Amino acid sequence: MIHLFLSKKNTTYQQMIERNGDIVLKNCKSAKATFERNSIWYVEIEFPKSELLGMKISEESVFKVDLNFEKAQLFRIVYFKENRISDTYVCYATHIFFDSQKEIFVFDDRTVNSTWDGAIKTANDIIEKSKSKYPYHVYGDRWYEDYKNIKPEDGREVHIHNAYKTDLCVDVPSANEDIATQLQMFKANNSPAQTFVLKKFSDEINGIHEIWSFMSICSCRWICAENYEDKNYSKIETYWLRNNPSNTNMHWEDYWGLIYLPEANGYKIVRPTDKNYNWWPGGDGSGLTQGVKIQLYSHGIGNKSQSLCWQFEDKESTQTAYWVRYNLIQCLFGSEENSMMNRWPECEERRYVAMFDNYDCYFGKPNGYKAALKPKEFYVGYKEIVDYTKKVSMENVVTGIIPKAYNGRILPNNEIVKSSKWDENEIHRIEMKEYSDVKLIADDSSATKTTFGVFKNESNLQAYLRYIAGKDLKNELQNSDTETTIKFEKLFGSNIPNANQLKLNDVIYVDTNNSGKRERFYLNKMTYDLIKEMPDELTLILETEV
Numbered sequence: 001m002i003h004l005f006l007s008k009k010n011t012t013y014q015q016m017i018e019r020n021g022d023i024v025l026k027n028c029k030s031a032k033a034t035f036e037r038n039s040i041w042y043v044e045i046e047f048p049k050s051e052l053l054g055m056k057i058s059e060e061s062v063f064k065v066d067l068n069f070e071k072a073q074l075f076r077i078v079y080f081k082e083n084r085i086s087d088t089y090v091c092y093a094t095h096i097f098f099d100s101q102k103e104i105f106v107f108d109d110r111t112v113n114s115t116w117d118g119a120i121k122t123a124n125d126i127i128e129k130s131k132s133k134y135p136y137h138v139y140g141d142r143w144y145e146d147y148k149n150i151k152p153e154d155g156r157e158v159h160i161h162n163a164y165k166t167d168l169c170v171d172v173p174s175a176n177e178d179i180a181t182q183l184q185m186f187k188a189n190n191s192p193a194q195t196f197v198l199k200k201f202s203d204e205i206n207g208i209h210e211i212w213s214f215m216s217i218c219s220c221r222w223i224c225a226e227n228y229e230d231k232n233y234s235k236i237e238t239y240w241l242r243n244n245p246s247n248t249n250m251h252w253e254d255y256w257g258l259i260y261l262p263e264a265n266g267y268k269i270v271r272p273t274d275k276n277y278n279w280w281p282g283g284d285g286s287g288l289t290q291g292v293k294i295q296l297y298s299h300g301i302g303n304k305s306q307s308l309c310w311q312f313e314d315k316e317s318t319q320t321a322y323w324v325r326y327n328l329i330q331c332l333f334g335s336e337e338n339s340m341m342n343r344w345p346e347c348e349e350r351r352y353v354a355m356f357d358n359y360d361c362y363f364g365k366p367n368g369y370k371a372a373l374k375p376k377e378f379y380v381g382y383k384e385i386v387d388y389t390k391k392v393s394m395e396n397v398v399t400g401i402i403p404k405a406y407n408g409r410i411l412p413n414n415e416i417v418k419s420s421k422w423d424e425n426e427i428h429r430i431e432m433k434e435y436s437d438v439k440l441i442a443d444d445s446s447a448t449k450t451t452f453g454v455f456k457n458e459s460n461l462q463a464y465l466r467y468i469a470g471k472d473l474k475n476e477l478q479n480s481d482t483e484t485t486i487k488f489e490k491l492f493g494s495n496i497p498n499a500n501q502l503k504l505n506d507v508i509y510v511d512t513n514n515s516g517k518r519e520r521f522y523l524n525k526m527t528y529d530l531i532k533e534m535p536d537e538l539t540l541i542l543e544t545e546v
Contacts, residue, residue: 001024001026001066002024002025002028002031002045002063002064002065002066002530003020003021003023003024003025003063003064003065003072004021004022004023004024004025004057004061004062004063004064005021005022005061005062005063005064006022006023006055006056006057006058006061011062013074013134013135013358013359016062016064016074017064017071017072017074017358021063021064022055023051023052023053023055025045025047025051026051027047027048027051028045028046028047028530028531029046029047029048029086029088030044030045030046030531031043031044031045031046031047031065031529031530031531032044032045032527032528032529032530032536033065033067033075033527033528033530034525034526034527034528035504035525035526035527035528036504036524036525037353037354037504037523037524037525038333038341038347038352038353038354039333040094040095040098041075041094041095041097041098041356042075042078042092042093042094042095043063043065043075043091043092043093043530044090044091044092045063045090045091045093045530046088046089046090046091047088047089047091048087048088049082049087049088049089050087052089057077057080057089057091058077059077059078059079059080060076060077061076061077061091062074062075062076062077062093062096063075063076063077063091063093065530066530066533067528068500068501068533069357069372069373070357070370070372071357071358073095073096073356073357073358074095074096074358075093075094075095075096076093076094076096076099077091077092077093078092078093078094079091079092080092095356096358096359097136097356097358097359097360097361098329099134100127100132100136100327100328100329101327101328101329101330102327103130103132103134103136103328104126104127104130104132104136104327104328105126105130105325105326105327105328106126106323106324106325106326106327106331107129107130108129109322109323109324109325110122110126110322110323110324111320111321111322111323112319112320112321112322112323113318113319113320114318114319115142115147115317115318116140116141116142116143116317116340116344116346116347116364117140117141117142117364119319119321119331119340119344120138120139120140120340120363120364122323123138123328123331123332123340124137124138126323126328126331127328134359135359136328136359136360136361137359137360137361138328138332138360138361138362138363139360139361139362139363139364139368139369139370140352140362140363140364140365140368141364141365141367141368142317142346142364142365143317143346143350143365144314144317147313147314147317147318148161148166148311148313149161149163149265149266149311149312149313150312150313150314151312152198152200152210152212152258152267152312153198154198154199154200155197155198155199155471155474156197156198156312156314156315157195157196157197157198157217157314157315157316158195158196158197158198158312158313158314158315159188159190159194159195159196159312159313159315160194160196160214160310160311160312160313161188161310161311161312161313162185162281162288162307162309162310162311163264163265163266163306163307163309163310163311164264164288164305164306164307164309165185165288165307166188166311167187167188168185168186168187168188168281168288168289168290169185169186169187169188169189169194170183170184170185170194170196170294170310171183171184171185171186171193171194172184172193172194172216172218172219172238173186173193174193174449175191175192175193175218175219175449175450176218176219176238177218177219177221177455177456177457177460178219179221179238179239179241180226180235180237180238180239181219181221181237181238182235182236182237182293182294182295183223183236183237183238183293183294184291184292184293184294185281185288185289185290185291185292185294186290186291187290190315190318191218191450192217192218192449192450192451192452192454193216193218193449195216195217195218195315195452196214196215196216196217196223197214197215197217197467198212198213198214198312199212199213199214199215199244199245200212201213201245201255205252205255205257205272205273206257206272206273206274206275208257208258208259208270208272208275210257210258210259210260211255211256211257211258211272212255212256212257212258213245213254213255213256214256215245215467216238217452217464218449219238219241219460220241220460220463220464220467221238221239221240221241221460221463222238222239222240222242222245222246222254223236223237223238223239223254223256224236224237224239224240224253224254225237225253225271225277225296226296228251228252228253229251230271230273230274230277230296230298231277231296232277232296232297232298233295233296233297234295234296235293235294235295235296236279236294236295236296239253239254240253240254241459241460241463242463243463243466243467243470251273252271252272252273255272256269256270256271256272257269257270257271257272257275258270259275259301261304261309263304263306264304264305264306264308264309265306265309265311266306266309266310266311267309267310267311267312268301268308268309268310269310270301271296274298275301276298276299276300276301277296277297277298278296278297278298278299278303278308279294279295279296279308279310280294280295280296280297280299280308281293281294281307282294282295283307288307316344316345316346317346319343319344319345320343321338321339321340321343322338323338326338332354332361332363333354333363340363350365351522352364352365352366353366353375353504353505355369355373355503355504355505357370357372357373366505369505373503373505375503375505375506375507376498376501376503376506376507377506377507377508377509378496378499378502378506378507378508378509379496379508379509379518380488380496380508380509380510380511381495381511382511382512382513382514383489383495384488384489384495384496385486385487385488385489385510385512386487386488386489387485387486387487388484388485388486388487388512389484389485389486390482390483390484390485390542391482391483391484391485392480392481392482393480393481393482393483394425394429394480394481395481396477396481397425397429397477397478397479397480397481398419398429398430398431398433398473398477398478399418399419399421399422399424399425399428399429399430399473399477399478400416400417400418400419400422400428400429400430400431400473401416401417401430401431401432401433401469401472401473401477402414402415402416402417402430402431402432402433403417403433403435403438403465403466403468403469404432404433404434404435405435405436405438405439405440405461405465406435406436406437406438406439406440406443406444407439407440407443407444409439409440409443409458409461410465411462411465411466412462416430417465417466417469417470417473418473419470419473419474419477419478420473420474420478421478421479431477433469433472435453435465435468435469437451437452437453438453438454438455438461438464438465438468439453439454439455439461440454440455440456440458440461441454441455441456442456453468481545482542482544482545483545484521484540484541484542484545486510486512486521486540488538499534499535500533500534500535502523502526502535504523504525504526505523506523507520507521507522508520508521508522508523508538508540509521519542519543520542520543521540521541521542521543522540522541522543523538523539523540523541524539524540524541525538525539526538526539
């Protein structure tokens with residue numbers, strides 16, 4: 001049922017939720033709601049003028065519609081058209097939460113340096129300071145409950161904290177790029193000197209299942225034990241400058257075992273050749289201070305002291321955004337690069353979908369949404385499909401990059417960074433890609449080693465170019481673009497339970513080839529027929545296309 005509240009009645013929000021509208025529209029010609037991921041929600045409704053019973057509609061009138069949510073949802077009219085031939089009104093109305101782009105503004109310039117939930121807190125502070133009479137609120141949790149103690153992931157850039165003194169991080173002194181620089185403990189500052197790339201080794205070594213390598217971002221050197229020896233007081237140092245960890249000397253020089261100790265809430269980092277030897281920041285923990293050097297020592301695998309254990313902080317969890325004269329919608333999911341949607345990588349990586357419940361917005365880790373708005377799963381059989389096509393395009397595929405740093409610096413001999421698919425295709429697809437933030441201090445006197453991608457030595461800069469170009473190839477450029485179009489019989493028909501309750505953040509599993517094996521689809525956009533109370537059109541994206 002579609003209700004219409006006329007603005008001259010000055011009805012409160014609570015009254016609109018609890019009461020019928022001034023008008024109940026029973027004979028709509030058409031009525032559809034459109035939802036797009038992290039974008040505006042709106043309705044378009046056409047109804048006979050006679051339904052108004054002589055009353056007048058205005059631009060601020062409000063529709064109340066049933067979307068099979070816990071509550072009916074409110075949409076405020078933005079504009080309407082009168083069709084004198086058909087004697088109807090056609091109204092376009094946006095979800096009531098989007099009133100905030102006119103009401104909620106950042107009146108003071110905000111620099112947000114925080115995790116996702118910290119940005120959500122800032123958004124709510126902005127709402128409070130705007131003093132709207134309407135109860136806008138944003139809810140949203142970050143992906144990692146403890147982002148400073150995550151489970152290691154291949155390719156993840158991390159800061160490594162001591163589990164006993166978490167305010168101290170593993171640090172390359174002065175972001176030194178030279179070979180054989182011993183690591184130290186230093187107050188956490190999230191700088192390049194305290195950032196390392198995790199690389200997973202697929203096999204176990206000597207019964208240790210978790211084998212990893214660490215590359216220092218500030219020098220692009222892999223971390224190893226001095227002389228690769230299982231020996232007390234050997235330095236833990238940066239050493240080889242190469243693309244991948246290696247075992248050329250059969251000492252597993254670039255490899256380390258990780259053993260998680262629940263009692264210490266952290267990982268022991270041990271030599272795979274003898275797991276009794278572990279990273280040691282000196283002393284018994286009480287003497288653990290800034291500047292202490294990290295070395296190898298045989299404390300024994302049974303020693304569970306917390307000062308011998310380490311925690312991995314996800315570097316990308318904390319971001320900096322600048323909200324200058326933004327409205328609330330720009331802060332959350334505007335097209336600007338400083339919006340939460342664009343600034344925090346976890347939004348796309350974990351596919352956050354903003355869901356609205358009148359003046360409430362849920363935006364973040366889906367498990368943190370209210371029960372009625374949490375994602376659900378729908379299963380569609382082969383017989384429900386009436387059309388399924390997949391378009392594959394190689395137009396944007398790149399299998400080799402010639403990376404160019406600031407001041408036109410490229411790799412020696414026009415070296416090409418090649419993807420793992422370099423030899424899979426008939427032709428090599430090469431592209432020059434500019435990385436203007438990667439620079440030598442000699443080329444820019446204002447550049448400092450506290451900035452990611454800045455180097456003193458050209459050999460280290462070249463190693464970093466290889467790293468970031470390889471990362472870009474792996475994450476997106478080497479894969480062909482695919483576009484899947486799928487249509488269902490009567491949009492699920494009667495065989496799919498609760499199909500009328502489909503939401504934008506739900507997941508659809510489809511048996512696309514009658515094999516019993518289902519592919520996973522997400523919704524990018526959907527329309528909902530408010531008259532039939534059923535989904536009407538779906539724009540789906542295959543999981544592998546995300």
